[in-house]
Amino acid sequence: MPAKKDEKENLLGITAKKDADFSEWYQQVLLKSEFVDYSSVSGCIVLRPAAYAVWEKIQSYVDIRLKKMGIKNAYFPLFIPESLLKKEATHLTGFSPEVAWVDYGGNTKLGERLAVRPTSETIMYDSYSKWIRSWRDLPLRLNQWNNVVRWEFKNPVPFIRTREFLWNEGHTAFATKPEAEKEIKDIMNLWVDTCENVLALAGIHGKKTEKEKFAGAEYTHALEFVTPNGRLVQGPDAHHDGQIFAKAFNLKFVDKDEKEKYVYQNTWAITTRMIGVMIMAHSDDKGLVLPPKVAPVQIAIVPILFDATKDKVVAECSKLKKELEKEFSVIIDDREGYTPGRKFNEWELKGVPIRIEFGPKDLEKSQAVLVRRDSGEKKTVKLSDVKKEVEKELEAMQISLLEKSRKMLKDSTVNAKTFDELKKAIDSKKIVRAMWCSDSTCEDEIKDKTGGAKLVAIPVDEKPSGKCVYCGKKAEHEVYVSKSY
Amino acid sequence: MPAKKDEKENLLGITAKKDADFSEWYQQVLLKSEFVDYSSVSGCIVLRPAAYAVWEKIQSYVDIRLKKMGIKNAYFPLFIPESLLKKEATHLTGFSPEVAWVDYGGNTKLGERLAVRPTSETIMYDSYSKWIRSWRDLPLRLNQWNNVVRWEFKNPVPFIRTREFLWNEGHTAFATKPEAEKEIKDIMNLWVDTCENVLALAGIHGKKTEKEKFAGAEYTHALEFVTPNGRLVQGPDAHHDGQIFAKAFNLKFVDKDEKEKYVYQNTWAITTRMIGVMIMAHSDDKGLVLPPKVAPVQIAIVPILFDATKDKVVAECSKLKKELEKEFSVIIDDREGYTPGRKFNEWELKGVPIRIEFGPKDLEKSQAVLVRRDSGEKKTVKLSDVKKEVEKELEAMQISLLEKSRKMLKDSTVNAKTFDELKKAIDSKKIVRAMWCSDSTCEDEIKDKTGGAKLVAIPVDEKPSGKCVYCGKKAEHEVYVSKSY
Numbered sequence: 001m002p003a004k005k006d007e008k009e010n011l012l013g014i015t016a017k018k019d020a021d022f023s024e025w026y027q028q029v030l031l032k033s034e035f036v037d038y039s040s041v042s043g044c045i046v047l048r049p050a051a052y053a054v055w056e057k058i059q060s061y062v063d064i065r066l067k068k069m070g071i072k073n074a075y076f077p078l079f080i081p082e083s084l085l086k087k088e089a090t091h092l093t094g095f096s097p098e099v100a101w102v103d104y105g106g107n108t109k110l111g112e113r114l115a116v117r118p119t120s121e122t123i124m125y126d127s128y129s130k131w132i133r134s135w136r137d138l139p140l141r142l143n144q145w146n147n148v149v150r151w152e153f154k155n156p157v158p159f160i161r162t163r164e165f166l167w168n169e170g171h172t173a174f175a176t177k178p179e180a181e182k183e184i185k186d187i188m189n190l191w192v193d194t195c196e197n198v199l200a201l202a203g204i205h206g207k208k209t210e211k212e213k214f215a216g217a218e219y220t221h222a223l224e225f226v227t228p229n230g231r232l233v234q235g236p237d238a239h240h241d242g243q244i245f246a247k248a249f250n251l252k253f254v255d256k257d258e259k260e261k262y263v264y265q266n267t268w269a270i271t272t273r274m275i276g277v278m279i280m281a282h283s284d285d286k287g288l289v290l291p292p293k294v295a296p297v298q299i300a301i302v303p304i305l306f307d308a309t310k311d312k313v314v315a316e317c318s319k320l321k322k323e324l325e326k327e328f329s330v331i332i333d334d335r336e337g338y339t340p341g342r343k344f345n346e347w348e349l350k351g352v353p354i355r356i357e358f359g360p361k362d363l364e365k366s367q368a369v370l371v372r373r374d375s376g377e378k379k380t381v382k383l384s385d386v387k388k389e390v391e392k393e394l395e396a397m398q399i400s401l402l403e404k405s406r407k408m409l410k411d412s413t414v415n416a417k418t419f420d421e422l423k424k425a426i427d428s429k430k431i432v433r434a435m436w437c438s439d440s441t442c443e444d445e446i447k448d449k450t451g452g453a454k455l456v457a458i459p460v461d462e463k464p465s466g467k468c469v470y471c472g473k474k475a476e477h478e479v480y481v482s483k484s485y
Numbered sequence: 486m487p488a489k490k491d492e493k494e495n496l497l498g499i500t501a502k503k504d505a506d507f508s509e510w511y512q513q514v515l516l517k518s519e520f521v522d523y524s525s526v527s528g529c530i531v532l533r534p535a536a537y538a539v540w541e542k543i544q545s546y547v548d549i550r551l552k553k554m555g556i557k558n559a560y561f562p563l564f565i566p567e568s569l570l571k572k573e574a575t576h577l578t579g580f581s582p583e584v585a586w587v588d589y590g591g592n593t594k595l596g597e598r599l600a601v602r603p604t605s606e607t608i609m610y611d612s613y614s615k616w617i618r619s620w621r622d623l624p625l626r627l628n629q630w631n632n633v634v635r636w637e638f639k640n641p642v643p644f645i646r647t648r649e650f651l652w653n654e655g656h657t658a659f660a661t662k663p664e665a666e667k668e669i670k671d672i673m674n675l676w677v678d679t680c681e682n683v684l685a686l687a688g689i690h691g692k693k694t695e696k697e698k699f700a701g702a703e704y705t706h707a708l709e710f711v712t713p714n715g716r717l718v719q720g721p722d723a724h725h726d727g728q729i730f731a732k733a734f735n736l737k738f739v740d741k742d743e744k745e746k747y748v749y750q751n752t753w754a755i756t757t758r759m760i761g762v763m764i765m766a767h768s769d770d771k772g773l774v775l776p777p778k779v780a781p782v783q784i785a786i787v788p789i790l791f792d793a794t795k796d797k798v799v800a801e802c803s804k805l806k807k808e809l810e811k812e813f814s815v816i817i818d819d820r821e822g823y824t825p826g827r828k829f830n831e832w833e834l835k836g837v838p839i840r841i842e843f844g845p846k847d848l849e850k851s852q853a854v855l856v857r858r859d860s861g862e863k864k865t866v867k868l869s870d871v872k873k874e875v876e877k878e879l880e881a882m883q884i885s886l887l888e889k890s891r892k893m894l895k896d897s898t899v900n901a902k903t904f905d906e907l908k909k910a911i912d913s914k915k916i917v918r919a920m921w922c923s924d925s926t927c928e929d930e931i932k933d934k935t936g937g938a939k940l941v942a943i944p945v946d947e948k949p950s951g952k953c954v955y956c957g958k959k960a961e962h963e964v965y966v967s968k969s970y
Contacts, residue, residue: 040569040611041562041599049557049627056558072534073541077526078601078632078649079585084525097591100564102601104586105636105648114526116563116587116601126525136820142534147563147632151590163590164563335621 012345017285022229026280027158033288033349035279036158043156043163047272050350053296054275055166059145061198061293062168062270065190071141071170078146079114080123087122088248094215095119098150100163116149121216121267124171125249132173132263135255139179140263141172159276160233160485167271173251173263177242180264184238187268188221191236194270199278200291200401201225202409203235204480206457211440214267218242224457224480225277226412230429232456232482233277236270281405282374288351289374291401292394299324299390300347301332304340304359316383317358320368323387328394348373353397354390372397374404413480419446419470422481426450431482433459435475437468446470446481455479497830502770507714511765512643518773518834520764521643528641528648532757535835538781539760540651544630546683546778547653547755550675554668556626556655561608563631564599569607573733576606579700583635585648601634606701606752609656610734617658617748620740624664625748626657644761645718645970652756658736658748662727665749669723672753673706676721679755684763685776685886686710687894688720689965691942696925699752703727709942709965710762711897715914717941717967718762723753766890767859773836774859776886777879784809784875785832786817789825789844801868802843805853808872813879833858838882839875857882898965904931904955907966911935916967918944920960922953931955931966940964 014032016024030036037046047055063073079102086092100116103109117123124142132140145168156162170187174180188205195201203223213220217239224232245251246262255261282289292298301324303310303317317332324330333343340357347355357369368386370379374397381389414430416422425432427450436442436455443455446469462478469481499517501509515521522531532540548558564587571577585601588594602608609627617625630653641647655672659665673690680686688708698705702724709717730736731747740746767774777783786809788795788802802817809815818828825842832840842854853871855864859882866874899915901907910917912935921927921940928940931954947963954966 037612037615039562039608040566041564041608044562044564046562046612047560049559052558052560052629055560072538074534074537075532075540075651077524077529077531078634079526079529081525099591100587100599101589102585102587104588104598106582106584106638108636108638113589114585123524123526127522127531130522144537149563151593153591153593166560 012342012349014285014287014349018228018283023157025285029279029283029287030158033351035288035350041163043152045158045162047166050296051275054278054290054294055272057294057296058194058198058270058274059168062190062194063145065193066143066168066170069141069186069190070139071143071172073144074142075144075146076120076123076127078117080117080120081112081114083112084122084126085115088216088245091121091216091245091248095150098152100149100151117146118148118150119267120144120146120148120169121171121245122249125245125251128171128173129249129251132251132253134253135175138175138253138263139172141170141183143168143170157276157485159273159279165272167269170266170268172266173246174265175253175255175261175263177264180266181240183266184221184240184268187238187266188223191223191238191270195223195225195235195274196402198291198293199274200293200398200405201235201274201278201281202402202406204232204409204457205460206480207460209440209443209455209458209479211443212454212456214239216241216244217267218244221460222457225281226409226431226482227277227280227485228408230412230431230482231484232431232480233273233485234456235274235277236268238266238268241265241267281408282401283351286345287349289401290351290353292353292398295351295353296329297331297350297352298328298394299330299354299356300343300352301330301356301358302340302343302347303332303334304357305334305336306360309360309363313358313360313363316363320356320358320383320386324390327387328390344371354393356386356390374401416469416481417466419449422446422469423450426453426481426483431480433478433480434469435464435466436477436479437471437473438476439468439471439473442468442470450481451483453481453483456482456484497827497834499770499772499834503713503768508642510770514764514768514772515643518836520773520835526648528637530643530647532651535781536760539763539775539779540757542779542781543679543683543755543759544653547675547679548630550678551628551653551655554626554671554675555624556628556657558629559627560629560631561605561612563602565602565605565608566597566599568597569611570600572607573701573730576701576730576733580604580635583637585634585636602631603633603635604752605629605631605633605654606656606730607734610730610736613656613658614734614736617736617738619738620660623660623738623748624657626655626668628653628655642761642970644758644764646758650757652754655751655753657751658731659750660738660740660746660748662749665751666725668751669706669725669753672723672751673708676708676723676755680708680710680720680759681887682883683776683778684759685778685883685890686720686759686763686766687887687891689717689894689942690945691965692945694925694928694940694943694964696928697939697941699724701726701729702752703729706945707942710766711894711916711967712762712765712970713893715897715916715967716969717916717965718758718970719941720759720762721753721755723751726750726752766893767886768836771830772834774886775836775838777838777883780836780838781814782816782835782837783813783879784815784839784841785828785837786815786841786843787825787828787832788817788819789842790819790821791845794845794848798843798845798848801848805841805843805868805871809875812872813875829856839878841871841875859886901954901966902951904934907931907954908935911938911966911968916965918963918965919954920949920951921962921964922956922958923961924953924956924958927953927955935966936968938966938968941967941969
């Protein structure tokens with residue numbers, strides 16, 4: 001074993017504290033755990049294998065469920081001709097400030113410049129208008145998993161705000177409004193399910209205000225998540241577009257009654273942003289904490305190596321690995337030249353849910369030590385019980401993280417009756433739940449006078465009563481108010 | 486049941502013959518089967534659900550096997566700064582004529598224009614140069630599934646040559662050349678396996694000539710496939726880059742012996758082009774023929790509906806579907822208003838491997854009629870045997886298509902001893918196998934004097950002997966000569 005200095009030793013360990021300097025901590029967690037890296041393209045990140053593996057787990061969970069709902073995957077071009085992007089006016093206004101434009105193919109200037117898709121309504125509905133003729137062609141429910149580009153000029157934050165991100169985009173067309181609106185409910189249920197049961201994240205299911213809804217939508221539903229630094233960040237969404245795009249793209253069909261009608265449409269998406277929200281919520285000063293359901297490695301076995309017992313210890317660990325990997329994803333860290341402590345730190349940094357320590361004493365006593373990443377709890381268990389215990393602990397950790405997330409949401413939220421209360425809460429980095437008259441003037445003034453807090457969501461479980469927190473007129477809605485990413 | 490004219494009736498049925506007008510036939514097969522569509526972006530196609538489902542099957546087959554080989558997925562930015570693309574000179578020369586350039590983000594002109602990735606060596610190796618420090622960091626074997634853009638100016642052909650396509654790109658770095666070269670073999674074996682056993686396609690495993698190798702590679706292996714109109718088209722490949730990129734991107738590591746060394750690299754890919762090759766090979770004048778292993782729908786059950794027996798027939802078909810869909814992907818076509826013949830045509834057009842016809846007579850006799858898409862063979866089987874028979878027929882069809890592909894390759898190939906023989910064979914749309922001195926002047930002249938035939942591949946099973954087909958000097962290689970896509 002060479003006494004060679006470990007080149008990586010000095011990279012390990014996060015020096016910033018989550019509570020003290022959240023954004024420095026977030027960057028260090030992501031970079032030092034080798035989860036993502038910055039790239040030479042400003043505002044674009046590299047998803048290293050661990051991050052991409054998390055995305056694959058989210059994708060596969062969602063994809064299976066979308067297919068069961070009868071939605072099919074397809075693939076539409078990355079590029080959108082400028083003329084097509086201009087077809088729906090609100091949509092264009094919403095997206096054109098952040099479009100990346102291609103104007104040269106090789107050395108040839110293009111006749112018409114092409115947008116790199118910021119979202120695919122326009123290119124997809126151009127095709128839909130050719131495909132939809134009769135009621136028999138409906139519903140048309142397509143989804144694509146792809147990359148999109150929005151040329152943000154705000155400060156980029158990995159996962160939360162990057163110029164390119166990965167997502168799915170569902171674009172559906174129905175003969176009737178009730179069918180379309182039923183889908184919005186189904187999709188929102190899927191988003192809640194995915195966030196709670198896979199990412200262990202509790203969110204607010206809300207409707208957007210007119211001001212904040214999607215450019216081209218009749219209304220927008222979304223999940224909003226609180227971050228440890230007291231902001232709300234928007235998660236997956238579902239937009240009911242009514243017949244807005246249908247009219248712009250002439251999406252008409254001949255119904256059973258022989259009449260020509262416009263279709264009703266939805267669009268919905270979940271993006272890689274959720275990975276960032278998840279990491280912000282669960283991770284700690286030691287590094288990543290990944291919920292077992294998305295962790296690319298669920299168990300790291302670390303044999304404690306001494307010359308005399310090394311072979312036997314490693315052999316026993318390999319046996320254990322073989323047994324565990326029937327159900328879990330497991331690695332064994334038998335690298336030489338690293339101390340066990342260094343290995344423990346590395347797997348903690350990388351967010352592996354369970355570490356198993358196994359040394360000569362454990363070999364003697366036919367036992368192993370299980371350490372849970374989230375709580376740090378240690379537990380000595382009989383070798384024959386390891387599999388059962390691991391299963392139990394992984395389930396418990398998944399649930400515990402979700403409970404922690406629920407608690408964070410609750411603890412971060414303050415009810416405000418007056419604008420003064422609202423402002424104080426915002427200043428102390430809280431999320432505010434308040435009453436609102438539904439007038440956009442109040443919405444604007446609240447934003448102005450709080451240094452940027454928005455009416456982020458009208459909760460679907462709202463019980464409006466009393467007076468608007470700003471103007472004192474009769475409240476028509478409850479709202480969540482917060483600064484947002 | 487309304488007597489309403491079926492709007493789609495007149496779209497069904499391919500009017501061009503594969504033998505008589507291959508390229509018109511190919512377009513009609515793809516469009517009329519609703520497999521792909523053109524888009525409003527010139528040279529880019531839409532992969533409709535059936536086509537994308539085929540791609541998903543290819544992806545999942547390959548992805549599982551790559552992961553077993555220890556290769557991990559990641560995601561790198563879509564954009565590559567121009568300065569980065571310029572770092573490896575040969576690579577730049579190879580790709581820059583076909584790069585799509587982004588120069589505006591919203592209304593802001595970018596400081597440096599960005600290439601939409603035509604391939605990701607340069608952006609990935611920029612990261613690799615930060616990540617690789619020690620022998621402990623090797624091998625580094627990453628893969629990404631993504632979209633790439635090559636601004637082709639030749640006539641676009643769906644799947645075969647489009648300006649955007651989907652693929653995987655593997656980019657690996659090893660401490661030693663033998664390890665890297667072992668991977669080239671493993672990957673080429675995976676490509677042969679995938680093409681033969683999933684797509685039912687037999688190809689030529691060859692090495693590229695110096696002229697035809699990848700821009701930046703030391704050598705290139707690829708599979709080449711013959712098309713029914715007598716051309717070779719390149720399929721999946723694997724490039725050994727030696728230390729060419731390593732030197733351009735300074736990919737150095739400290740080895741166990743404490744010395745700094747450059748890594749050895751490979752890159753390899755399979756693309757959506759293979760879907761086009763597969764369709765060209767197997768499909769016929771009735772429409773698509775999809776190998777069972779990639780067919781999104783493997784079995785279409787068509788109940789023959791008469792008013793008196795309709796309910797019973799449909800009930801029996803539903804029972805059958807339930808039984809079959811435990812193992813296969815099945816649909817039941819009980820749409821009203823279409824004749825059985827119209828339905829048979831539609832499922833043939835869409836390439837469903839097995840059709841099951843079931844009417845009142847079959848109900849009486851507890852039987853069903855199985856029809857195989859490739860051979861048109863009909864078979865009446867006992868209801869209780871349907872599952873067993875379907876399984877047998879799907880396997881037989883998969884094998885039969887591969888055998889047909891082998892035969893097509895063999896029948897299309899002609900050995901030529903003289904240039905005269907070579908030219909005649911090329912003129913009559915054959916693939917030529919011939920001897921070559923390995924001089925690029927002969928390569929150029931053969932191309933010139935045949936109106937564009939290239940030395941497409943040096944077969945890995947070559948047995949060079951005798952004289953060069955062009956200059957008569959001693960042969961150093963066997964080559965396949967053909968016009969190509």
